[in-house]
Amino acid sequence: MTIFQFPKDFRWGTATASYQIEGAAQEGGRGVSIWDTFARTPGKVFNGDNGDVACDSYHRYEEDIELMKKLGINTYRFSIAWPRIIPDGDGEINREGLDFYHRFVDKLLEAGIEPFCTLYHWDLPQTLEDDGGWGNRRTVDAFVKYAEVIFKEFSGKINFWLTFNEPWCIAFLSNLLGIHAPGNRDLQTSINVAHGLLVAHGKAVQSFRRLGITGQIGIAPNVCWAEPYSKSPEDQAACDRSIALNTDWFLDPIYKGSYPQFMVDWFAEAGATVPIQEGDMEIISQPIDLLGINYYTMGLNRFNPEAGVLQSEEVDMGLTKTDIGWPIESRGLYEFMHYLQKYGNVDVYITENGACINDDLNNGKINDDRRISYYEQHLAQIHRIINDGINLKGYMAWSLMDNFEWAEGYRMRFGLIHVDYRSLVRTPKESFYWYQNVIKNNWLETRS
Numbered sequence: 001m002t003i004f005q006f007p008k009d010f011r012w013g014t015a016t017a018s019y020q021i022e023g024a025a026q027e028g029g030r031g032v033s034i035w036d037t038f039a040r041t042p043g044k045v046f047n048g049d050n051g052d053v054a055c056d057s058y059h060r061y062e063e064d065i066e067l068m069k070k071l072g073i074n075t076y077r078f079s080i081a082w083p084r085i086i087p088d089g090d091g092e093i094n095r096e097g098l099d100f101y102h103r104f105v106d107k108l109l110e111a112g113i114e115p116f117c118t119l120y121h122w123d124l125p126q127t128l129e130d131d132g133g134w135g136n137r138r139t140v141d142a143f144v145k146y147a148e149v150i151f152k153e154f155s156g157k158i159n160f161w162l163t164f165n166e167p168w169c170i171a172f173l174s175n176l177l178g179i180h181a182p183g184n185r186d187l188q189t190s191i192n193v194a195h196g197l198l199v200a201h202g203k204a205v206q207s208f209r210r211l212g213i214t215g216q217i218g219i220a221p222n223v224c225w226a227e228p229y230s231k232s233p234e235d236q237a238a239c240d241r242s243i244a245l246n247t248d249w250f251l252d253p254i255y256k257g258s259y260p261q262f263m264v265d266w267f268a269e270a271g272a273t274v275p276i277q278e279g280d281m282e283i284i285s286q287p288i289d290l291l292g293i294n295y296y297t298m299g300l301n302r303f304n305p306e307a308g309v310l311q312s313e314e315v316d317m318g319l320t321k322t323d324i325g326w327p328i329e330s331r332g333l334y335e336f337m338h339y340l341q342k343y344g345n346v347d348v349y350i351t352e353n354g355a356c357i358n359d360d361l362n363n364g365k366i367n368d369d370r371r372i373s374y375y376e377q378h379l380a381q382i383h384r385i386i387n388d389g390i391n392l393k394g395y396m397a398w399s400l401m402d403n404f405e406w407a408e409g410y411r412m413r414f415g416l417i418h419v420d421y422r423s424l425v426r427t428p429k430e431s432f433y434w435y436q437n438v439i440k441n442n443w444l445e446t447r448s
């Protein structure tokens with residue numbers, strides 16, 4: 001057994017997102033999002049599940065906050081649903097939507113929990129997607145309008161801001177692979193989306209500074225850490241492409257003001273170019289204050305000309321997997337955080353990390369020992385990272401509770417709290433109590 005002591009001011013939290021937990025999809029003046037549409041498209045979401053009810057947190061947020069207090073977290077990452085604030089995307093402001101989030105944030109603050117707000121966690125108003133989505137500058141301008149409304153409303157209440165969650169998922173999972181909403185399968189479209197959201201990010205940061213909003217702002221890329229299957233240059237290059245599409249494709253423009261040239265050249269070979277307009281890169285590379293990093297797994301990649309646009313395939317090495325099929329390898333988090341240092345020792349928060357473990361209730365308890373083991377391994381790596389002098393400031397477990405896991409619907413459970421989707425009863429799992437103890441002690445004690 002080893003004790004890993006965390007810094008005194010280290011932030012401990014959990015994370016969720018609006019479409020995944022709120023429900024009340026047709027209440028409070030909320031407009032239609034691309035996920036309402038996608039979930040209703042036959043074959044897109046397991047079992048035809050959708051976010052109409054989800055965890056009903058729109059109505060049960062006070063109960064959820066009581067559970068957060070019981071858990072002992074001091075930070076809670078959530079997202080605001082743009083369709084609740086400006087239902088048709090760039091028209092009238094919906095006061096009822098703002099009032100809901102004021103009630104929610106006030107309750108968080110009352111509980112001594114720091115709100116950590118994501119402006120965009122994938123629920124784009126459908127009207128904007130109908131008019132070209134992130135590839136259309138109208139959507140970029142609409143996002144800036146939405147962001148400014150939120151900044152002005154919540155300045156002083158919210159001090160930690162993220163513009164976008166997982167830009168790789170928004171651009172490539174959703175517009176190249178077609179697995180998430182809106183389900184396009186086109187390389188040029190996905191590159192246009194990536195560029196549009198980067199410009200929107202930069203413009204929102206400019207507004208944040210111009211309006212003198214208090215607090216810090218950043219973005220939350222999801223990581224695809226990978227190591228080459230062999231020492232061959234082809235496998236190393238395939239690995240580099242896989243990592244770069246999740247990380248460098250977004251962080252080079254933000255921190256360096258230009259896209260990674262080797263990837264621009266790679267896509268040019270595939271006939272796709274980045275639609276850069278005059279001044280875009282200066283806008284995108286506005287200085288930011290923090291990075292959110294979402295880490296789940298890592299892979300061993302090798303070159304395969306048949307393996308998609310990156311010609312990079314993951315090799316199954318027989319590692320233990322979570323119930324969603326992702327290998328459990330915490331080492332990738334440590335390696336990635338050192339890779340990230342090429343952008344400088346920036347302030348980083350782990351804004352998502354967790355395991356899909358579908359254990360169900362058994363005599364009123366959920367003995368999710370595999371989830372505890374996952375967290376134990378990953379928190380030990382977090383301690384290593386901090387010990388190496390990297391500015392890792394906090395950790396938010398994904399997720400507070402089981403919720404709508406996108407194309408997987410409700411069958412995949414990431415929560416520290418079990419949700420019965422019929423009764424909506426919340427039941428803390430054994431991992432909840434384990435994490436509660438880590439937070440209370442501010443140290444990790446490995447069990448072996």
Ligand SMILES: N=NNCCOCCOc1ccc(-c2cn(C[C@@H]3NC[C@@H](O)[C@H]3O)nn2)cc1
Nearest residue numbers: 017020166173177179222294296352398405406
């Ligand atoms: N790279 N090529 N892949 C080839 C084929 O991939 C097929 C599937 O791909 C993926 C990749 C990544 C994800 C994913 C899900 N979460 C969890 C959510 N994070 C934000 C929060 O809302 C959580 O629910 N994070 N990442 C899903 C599917």
